[in-house]
Amino acid sequence: MKLSTRLKSGKSWLEQASPNTGLDRNTYNSIKSMVHFRLVEQLDLSTITNMQRDALAFSVRESLEAITAAEKVPLNHRERAILISDLINEILGLGPIESLVNDPDIQDILINGPDQVYIEKSGILKNTAIQFRDADHLMQIIDKIVSSVGRRIDESSPMVDARLPDGSRVNVIIPPLALNGPVISIRKFRETPLSEDDLIDSLALTSEMLSFLKAVVHTKLNILISGGTGSGKTTLLNVLSNYIPASERIITIEDSAELQLVQPHVVRLESRPPNIEGKGGITLTDLVKNSLRMRPDRIIVGEARGAEVMDMLQAMNTGHPGSMSTIHANSPSDALSRMEVMSSMGTSFFSERALRGLLASAINIIVQLARLPDGKRRVISISEIHGMKGDDIIVRPVFIFSQKGVDDDGRIYGSFTGIAEEPFFLEHIRTHGMELDSSIFSLDKEVC
Ligand SMILES: Nc1ncnc2c1ncn2[C@@H]1O[C@H](COP(=O)(O)OP(=O)(O)OP(=O)(O)O)[C@@H](O)[C@H]1O
Ligand SMILES: [Mg+2]
Structure with a gap:
């Protein structure tokens, strides 16, 4: 469609053309391309990416004015601003998603x-x-x-x-x-990661549950954070990691470094995919093995994905307690089954029962997270593992969230409750110098 035809319709060309208004995307794009093309002709491409936003905006505006004058298109201030900002985003940023x-x-x-x-x-x-x-x-x-x-x-x-x-x-x-x-x-990466207060304010869990987890971290029990995609595993891992005493040497191992620990003594490792010839890849397993030679007090594996689980479990069992990781799973028992399968990838020497025994003694606490249909991230359960009964690992909840219903606004309501009994690990926590008030295990709090 010609610009002159569009002008006759009475609407501003941008209203008809901008993808932001959902109208005539082709026309908008052709005007944008025209200005872009002229800019490329006028400007030295090698300097464009170093240009200040203001200087680039000036050049875009000049080019735009020349084109719109030649085409006799009247542009108001807002329309000009949108087109200029779109073009700058295209040149300096990530275009439509900037x-x-x-x-x-x-x-x-x-x-x-x-x-x-x-x-x-x-x-x-x-x-x-x-x-x-x-x-x-x-x-x-x-x-x-x-x-x-x-x-x-x-x-x-x-x-x-x-x-x-x-x-x-x-x-x-x-x-x-x-x-x-x-x-x-x-x-998206949050410059300021969510804090413990943010988690409590967003009702992801209660202060009682967090004080239990704080004691668990402090007294070096091994923690597995389990949940579906985007359920807040890395966020919780980050908050819990910050409870590690500043005196300890922490090694974090991730596929894509996301953790933002605040302690002074943190060594961050990141795996590397193989290059185009399939060479040079460094896996999480390589990094876990290497980290054991780096005198770690704690090892934090961002996400357990495969064969590295075997080395991780052995590290947790032999001299590196207080380790933590996350796993994609929908329940604590699902998390354990996945850990079992993943650890079996790393070895052929262990029988099924022996692997379960290793898991049962290596992992002490499983925190289960979920992203609820109303968008909230919530701790669905905190469970402790104590040993095996026959061939099965004994998993016992300490706190749970029970969904009771959905209100008129679609928000899920329910309650966080404690099991009312003292957990198995309370003695460990107390003998390691942390005081916990037993009343927190009688928690019963309605939330929406
Ligand atoms: N309690 C919370 N309240 C509000 N937002 C949260 C909460 N927990 C996590 N988020 C946000 O949810 C998003 C997903 O969180 P996070 O990356 O921790 O999830 P994840 O389970 O590790 O995801 P993935 O499976 O992709 O690794 C992030 O943008 C994070 O800031
Ligand atoms: Mg994550």
């Missing part, structure tokens, strides 16, 4: 091909009107992300984990593996 990346209220950005961008806000997934010009446009943004971390993505290497400059975790998978076009999943 504003999402900069919005601190957005937790996840999920791009499923050029026409579909979902965001997660307050735990709820929502579709947006944002679209990319086409798959090539989306691939340009992907190239920008992966090349900034020295990686490459193409048909022969179609999956990449990367990080944005602000630390956000990014996974990219492209066709032919992804059938709806290039797919990007971004987990």
Whole structure:
């Protein structure tokens, strides 16, 4: 559609054309491309990325004015500002998703091909009107992300984990593996991680439960944090890690470094995928093995995923108590079964029963998290493990959340309760110098 035709319709061209208003995306894109093209002609590309935002905005505005004068398009202040900001985002940032990346209220950005961008806000997934010009446009943004971390993505290497400059975790998978076009999943990084107060305020758990976990960390029991995707495992691990005494040497081992510990003595290790020839990869197993030679007081494995579990369990059992990790699982028993399968990948010497015995003595506490349908992250149970009965590991809850119903606004209500008995590990906690008031185990608190 010609610009002159659009002007006759009486609506501003931007209202008709901007993807933000959902109208005539092609026209908007062609105007944007025109200005972009002219900019590229006018500016020295080698200096453009070093340009200050203000200087670039000035050049974009000049170019835009020349084009709109030639085309006789009247632009009001707001329309100009939107186009200029879109173009700057295109040149200096991540194009259509730049504003999402900069919005601190957005937790996840999920791009499923050029026409579909979902965001997660307050735990709820929502579709947006944002679209990319086409798959090539989306691939340009992907190239920008992966090349900034020295990686490459193409048909022969179609999956990449990367990080944005602000630390956000990014996974990219492209066709032919992804059938709806290039797919990007971004987990935003919080500059200020959630604190214990944030967890209590958001009713993820109660202060009684947190004081139990604090004592568990302090007295070096081994903890496994279990939960579904995005249920808050890494967030809780981070909060719990901060209870480790400052005098201890902590080694963190992650696939993608997300933990933000505050202690003075922390050594951070990150695994590395193999290069394009399939060489040079360093796995979590390699790092766990290496960490044992680094005189750790505690080992924190960001997420247990595979064969490293065997080395982790042995470390927990032999001289490195107080270790912690997370696992994708929907219940404590599911978490134990997954740990069993993963540890069996790392060895062929152990019988099933022996592996379970190892698990039962290595893991002391399992914290189960869930992301509820109303978007809230909640600790569903804190359980302790005490030994085996026959072939089964004994898992006993200390605190649980019971869902009672859903109110008119869709919010889930229920109660956090304690088992009312003293947990098995209370004696360990007391003999290691931590006082805990037994009344916390009679917790009964309604929450919504
Ligand atoms: N109690 C909470 N209240 C509000 N937001 C939370 C809470 N816990 C976690 N979040 C937010 O939820 C998102 C997911 O959290 P986190 O990364 O800890 O989950 P995860 O279980 O480790 O996810 P993944 O399975 O992808 O590793 C983050 O944006 C985090 O800030
Ligand atoms: Mg995580």
